[in-house]
Amino acid sequence: MIEYFVTSASSFSGDIDDLFNLITVIIGVAFFLTLGTFIYFMFRFRRKKGVKAEYITGEKHKEKKWTHYPHYTVIALDVVIIAFNIIVWVHIKQTLPPKDNLIRVIGQQWSWAFIDAGPDGILDTEDDIATVNDLHVKVNETYHFELQARDVIHNFSVPVFRLRQDGMPGRTIKGWFKPTKTGTYDIQCAEMCGYGHGIMGAAITVHTKDSYKETIAQINNGTYESHYQKRKGSKTPLPSDTAQTDKESSFARLLARVF
Numbered sequence: 451m452i453e454y455f456v457t458s459a460s461s462f463s464g465d466i467d468d469l470f471n472l473i474t475v476i477i478g479v480a481f482f483l484t485l486g487t488f489i490y491f492m493f494r495f496r497r498k499k500g501v502k503a504e505y506i507t508g509e510k511h512k513e514k515k516w517t518h519y520p521h522y523t524v525i526a527l528d529v530v531i532i533a534f535n536i537i538v539w540v541h542i543k544q545t546l547p548p549k550d551n552l553i554r555v556i557g558q559q560w561s562w563a564f565i566d567a568g569p570d571g572i573l574d575t576e577d578d579i580a581t582v583n584d585l586h587v588k589v590n591e592t593y594h595f596e597l598q599a600r601d602v603i604h605n606f607s608v609p610v611f612r613l614r615q616d617g618m619p620g621r622t623i624k625g626w627f628k629p630t631k632t633g634t635y636d637i638q639c640a641e642m643c644g645y646g647h648g649i650m651g652a653a654i655t656v657h658t659k660d661s662y663k664e665t666i667a668q669i670n671n672g673t674y675e676s677h678y679q680k681r682k683g684s685k686t687p688l689p690s691d692t693a694q695t696d697k698e699s700s701f702a703r704l705l706a707r708v709f
């Protein structure tokens with residue numbers, strides 16, 4: 451159902467969608483059932499000539515069961531939802547499957563920096579590949595990420611992966627994902643992080659082995675063209691550059707003066 455609106459492109463996105471579907475069905479059935487009963491009663495017991503309204507205290511057992519039974523049902527369904535939540539949570543957040551690649555993701559007002567550990571799998575070495583607002587990964591390989599924030603809380607969100615993780619200044623938060631579909635997708639900061647929050651977008655490109663090699667070669671020889679910029683269809687400067695614009699009347703300058 452959700453796939454119809456947002457592609458599902460990671461190994462665990464299906465599990466998250468299942469959770470959403472489960473909750474939607476349970477809550478949806480309860481919603482229409484309650485509303486249906488309510489509307490039926492409105493007509494069934496509407497004002498009629500010569501009929502006096504009855505005063506019901508709801509204290510007798512016969513009356514109380516109409517409150518209790520739905521209440522127990524709601525609690526039982528809550529338990530079902532929570533049980534499925536825990537299973538998915540343990541699978542995605544508490545388990546770290548063996549990694550094929552390691553990256554560091556750094557959020558800052560208002561851009562994303564990515565450092566791929568490269569072939570040696572160790573960060574902060576010569577073969578690291580650093581990019582801004584563009585993340586390149588290989589399809590069907592497990593990535594571990596180390597998420598950091600430079601200034602305030604950011605949230606590394608990749609909707610097609612159904613992935614969201616807060617980044618906290620001063621902490622390194624570990625997580626993982628495994629892309630399953632090639633293509634270029636959105637990355638968006640999902641935590642209000644200042645007036646530039648709305649433009650804190652980036653792109654993730656999921657490559658086949660060959661196209662990954664090609665892109666990395668382009669990055670290394672300087673012919674690389676940002677997928678993020680290409681996707682935006684323009685050569686406008688990166689969001690993080692807008693504050694450095696020269697134009698006196700620019701929107702960024704205006705905002706900078708206000709704040």
Ligand SMILES: [Cu+2]
Nearest residue numbers: 604639643650
């Ligand atoms: Cu942010």
